[in-house]
Amino acid sequence: MTAWLDEALTKVAADATALRTVFPAVGRRVGRGPSERPGWTVDDVARVALLRAAPxxxxxxxxxxxxxxxxxxxxxxxxxxxxxxxDAGVALVADALRTNDTRLVAAAMGEYAATHLDAAAYRHGVLKCVFMGIPLAEVAGLDRRTDEELRRMLRSFAAERTAAGREVPADLLPLLTEQDA
Known part of the structure; x- marks a missing residue:
């Protein structure tokens, strides 16, 4: 497994088009189990290493x-x-945010989204995570991107949940003001 990954890293460092063949093989070669990085699998880690190595x-x-x-x-x-x-990756993030795959939505709301999405798109990505039950700890940039409009949206969500007799996600509460909680 390590020998295969080392060889793949060498290939993509010499020619980025090699990603087209090695990227799909990663799961079979290194496995698909959890990694030491929370929320990531070993194939995620290996694939990102390949991307980093390819100029x-x-x-x-x-x-x-x-x-x-x-x-x-x-x-x-x-x-x-x-x-x-x-900004070319914004289209990929937008596509992932249109899916109902929690793994893709969570990955889409990483550091790239926190840096490159405009305010409205970022807010909607956060709200989608809340609706889908994705822990907000997986959303990058909340500390610097939360604004009054996002708080308003989250207050509305919390009010709807409360009115329906449903629980408000605990990780949402710190984003609401004290009077909302």
Whole structure:
């Protein structure tokens, strides 16, 4: 497994187009179990390492995402934070936020989204995470991106949940003002 990954890293460092063949093979070669990084799998870690090693990865990312399975898409989204794509990755994040796959939505709301999404898109991504039950600890940038409009949206969500006799997620409460809690 380690020998395969070392060889794959060497291949993509020499030619980023090699990502097209090694990226899909990662799960079979390194496994798909949990990694030491919370919320990540070992194949996520390996795929992001491959993206980091490939000098031309930015040009390859859209295809890796588009043609990949869910695990490959998740890794491509996680890789946005280590590959300089500029604003080009926003389309990938937007696509992932249109899905109902919690793993893709959580990966989409990583550091890249916190840095590159406009305020409205970021707010809607956070709200989608809340609706889907994705822990807000997985959303990057909440400490610096939470604004009054996001708080208003979250207050409305909490009021709807309360009116319906449903529990308000505990990780939502710190984002509400004291008078809301």
């Amino acid at each position: 031309g990865a930015a040009a390859e990312l859209p295809g890796l995402y588009r043609y990949g399975d869910a695990a490959e898409k998740r890794a491509a989204l996680r890789g946005l934070s280590v590959v300089d794509t500029g």
